[in-house]
Amino acid sequence: MRYEKVVKGEFIKRPNRFIAHVLIDGREEVVHIKNTSRCRELLIPGVKVYLEDKREVPGRKTGYSVISVYKDDVLVNIDSQAPNTVIAEALENNKIDGFLNFSLLKREVTYGKSRFDIFMEREKEKIFIEVKGVTLENSGVSAFPDAPTERGVKHVKELEGAVAEGYRGVIFFLIKMQKPDLFKLNWKMDPAFAEAVCKAQSKGVEVLAYDSLVTPEEIFIGKKLPINLQPW
Incomplete structure (x- = not known):
């Protein structure tokens, strides 16, 4: 972007x-x-x-x-609109392993009572992706969220429901800097969101985290980061 x-x-x-x-x-x-x-x-x-x-x-x-x-x-x-574009561009250019060679990509697609950021199809697979931009970092550890997010909890639960109905569901955390080497959930800030993500993962929702290459004029997807979803 x-x-x-x-x-x-x-x-x-x-x-x-x-x-x-x-x-x-x-x-x-x-x-x-x-x-x-x-x-x-x-x-x-x-x-x-x-x-x-x-x-x-x-x-x-x-x-x-x-x-x-x-x-x-x-x-x-810190552009909150950037992550959706960055991830969509990366998908369109086959930059993310496990999401290659799709036949359809749409943004802002409604499912149930939520509107997910990205919808993809390839062969018989249909995928909903919810993107979260991350700016919080401390000593090389990135975390989300930096404030309670009821909307985020709602989306995670809807994504879990989509997986139960046969869709592939993904929560994609894009860390909007290059410094961190680990991603964690911010349990202290929003335990409800953290619990929802952990429950959704146990029900088949995938959780991914990537950092970004950031310059004054550009932001692009970087490398995949390890994830620790447990309380810290």
Whole structure:
């Protein structure tokens, strides 16, 4: 996935989930945050960020959108819309083992009362994929979620139901940086989500985690990471 018209800035503050104040070329701008999660460990005053210049888009209230931020020397993508595109592009280019040579790929497909991120078909196999973007990291360990997610629990349970009816179900955690070497569930933050994922896995739902290659202008799928779903 590639961004156009990327500029550099310095983060100042975040008054609410949707906007931030960023210093760009010596001027303070009110910008859009493309992620409603907390990101408290990332969006620290003075940190360097990259933004997409959207000033030419009609009807926008803000001229820029924050897409990535440096955590120490590691660039972290925080665009919540990016993971679905990254995974879809990787699937279309046969970059993920076990998901090759499909005949159909659709995004945002409804099943039951949920809308899953990706639906695939190949031969007689039908696959629902739920994608989760991960930005939380500590000492080489990535974790999800960074805030309670009732919607996430609902989707996991629906995916478990789809598997019971003969579909293949996958929860795909995309860690949006290259630093981590392990993925875990954040039991302390959201035990209900962690329990739902573990139960779903025991019922046949697959759980995968990959890191990402991130530059100011691009984000692509990286390598597969080991997973530990148990409490820690």
